[in-house]
Amino acid sequence: MSEAPDDLKYTKSHEWVRLNDDGTVTMGVTDHAQSLLGDLVYVEVPEPGRELEAEEACAVVESVKAASDVYSPLAGTVVEANEELADAPETVNSDAYGAGWLMKLKLADPDSLDDLMDASDYLEYIDSE
Amino acid sequence: MGKQTPLYPLHQAMGAKLVDFAGWDMPIHYGSQIEEHHCVRRAAGMFDVSHMTVVDLEGEQTRAFLRYLLANDVDKLQQPGKALYSCMLDEQGNVLDDLIVYFLEPQRFRLVVNSATREKDLAWIIRQAGAFDVRVTERPELAMIAVQGPQARDQVLGLLDATQRAAAAELKFFFAAECGDWLIARTGYTGEDGFEIVLPGDAAVKLWTQLGEAGVQPCGLGCRDTLRLEAGMNLYGADMDESVSPLVSGLSWTLAFKPEDRDFIGRAALEAQRAAGLQQKLVGLVLEGKGVLRNHQKVVVDGVGEGEITSGSFSPTLGRAIALARVPIDTGTRCEVEMRGKLLPAQVVKPPFVRNGKAQIELN
Known part of the structure; x- marks a missing residue:
């Protein structure tokens, strides 16, 4: 059974988003996504400063068996990327919602967070997929 | 739902993630493909490969038939129990499948071929066998377990009965021993030492369970692929198939052009390719x-x-x-x-x- 913490927002492409105290958001891929991919062996994150559209392909996670694009959940600017994943991609498997975060974004429109699913909607969505 | 091997309920109980593989519900991993991979390189892992197709050939002309059917020369098998890796080619010299052939008795051989090519292979073998005195019998009732890794042989030997153990312990690399309805072969697809064991389904359930209790890691098809790739072993359907020649697939070492007078399917085409230059x-x-x-x-x-x-x-x-x-x-x-x-x-x-x-x- 996949986990989805209640304090996060979720996308249909299996990213999670956490609102930080400074108004930025942190995002990563969900526990469900990492479990489908299996052991990750390579993660490519975007350069800080890059401007992203909502649903734009912005990172790549590769497991032994497949490569998968990660999409920006919302429009915004990359303020920080998790460079530690380059040498420890398996962190996404072991701690998808914590140390396995991919990047921090400054949202173009802070209210756009409301467009995303909450945890119970997301769990229902992956059940129906 | 696909076809299931006799070990399917055990895979479920051991937490396998199951996927469709050539129409079979097979484990891709039991948690971590990479951990399973390391277990095989460092200790021992076991694979359910019961989906593979076992075909027995028997009759006066079995050896002559296989020398015609296969691109490697079955006459290299002079001692009962010896095994040989070979391609099976079509007339154009393209690869229909790769397989292992085991020499069991003077008039009896066993082939283990890929499951994804089962129908095609059986039809081809039966058609080509028409001109020979040879009976072709598929053995779908047999299961197959591969146990691979530096500790694999010791783990298996500890679970065999006295007769099986005596036979299996002495096996040299690429030899097999038939013990009743078991075939214990010192072969594999990982680049490690170990056994591949063909045996009845109920015996397979018992052996798998005992191996698990002895600490042998169950391994899925995921790490089977990374292990064989590291070992530089070809995968049919990826590294070679019906559209390419074994000469451009790293398989020249499996083609026996000597003796010159052995006619095998695809020989003329391969010789023309060699003459034209690769x-x-x-x-x-x-x-x-x-x-x-x-x-x-x-x-x-x-x-x-x-x-x-x-x-x-x-x-x-x-x-x-x-x-x-x-x-x-x-x-x-x-x-x-x-x-x-x-x-x-x-x-x-x-x-x-x-x-x-x-x-x-x-x-x-």
């Missing part, structure tokens, strides 16, 4: 930086031409991406691989990458 070869690649090599990625060899990755993945043992690739014959020691629009440098090497737990290549 344009491609199958090589190993190691990606120099980070990333993962994948099937069908384009290979660019500066000043020479282009090729394609036939099997690419991540090597857990080397910690680098590795691949088999079909490239122009004049390819040297360097190339580039196109990945998401970028050309990344890779080293061209001679497989295997890993054997018996150890790297076989110098990483740049």
Whole structure:
């Protein structure tokens, strides 16, 4: 059974988003996504400063068996990327919602967070997929 | 729902993630493909390979038939129990399948062929057998367990009865012993020592359970693929198939052109290809930086031409991406691989990458 913490927002492409105290958001891929991919062996994150559209392909996670694009959940600017994943991609498997975060974004429109699913909607969505 | 092996309920109980493989519900992993891979390289792992197709051939002309059917020469098998890896070609010299043939008795041989090509193989074998005194019998009731790794033989030997143990303990590499309805073979698809055991379904359930209790790691088809790739072993359907010649698939070592007077299916076509000169070869690649090599990625060899990755993945043992690739014959020691629009440098090497737990290549 996949986990989805209640304090996060979720996308249909299996990213999670956490609102930080400074108004930025942190995002990563969900526990469900990492479990489908299996052991990750390579993660490519975007350069800080890059401007992203909502649903734009912005990172790549590769497991032994497949490569998968990660999409920006919302429009915004990359303020920080998790460079530690380059040498420890398996962190996404072991701690998808914590140390396995991919990047921090400054949202173009802070209210756009409301467009995303909450945890119970997301769990229902992956059940129906 | 697909076909299920006798071990299916055990896979479920052991937490396997099950996927469709050639119409079978098979374990891809039991939690971590990479951990399973390391277990086989460092200790012992067990694989359910009961989906593979076992075909017994019996009759006065079995040896003569196999010398015609297969591109490797079954006359290399003079001692009962000896096994041989071979391609089965069509008249054009393309690869219908690869297989292992076991010499059981003077008039009795066993083939183990791929499950994905089962129907095609059986139809071809039966058709070609028409002119020979040989009976072709599929053995779908038999299961098959591969136990591989440096501790695999000891783990298995400890669970066999006295007769089986005596026979199995003495087996040399690529030999098999028939004990009643079991065939215990010192063969494998991982680059490690171990056994492949063909046995009835109920016996397979018991052996799998005992191996599990003895601490042997259940392993899925996921790590079976990374293990065989590290071992430089071809995968049918990826590294060779009905559209290519074994001569450009790294399989020349399996083609027996001597003796000159042995006629085998595909021989004339292969000789014509050799006379015309080969344009491609199958090589190993190691990606120099980070990333993962994948099937069908384009290979660019500066000043020479282009090729394609036939099997690419991540090597857990080397910690680098590795691949088999079909490239122009004049390819040297360097190339580039196109990945998401970028050309990344890779080293061209001679497989295997890993054997018996150890790297076989110098990483740049």
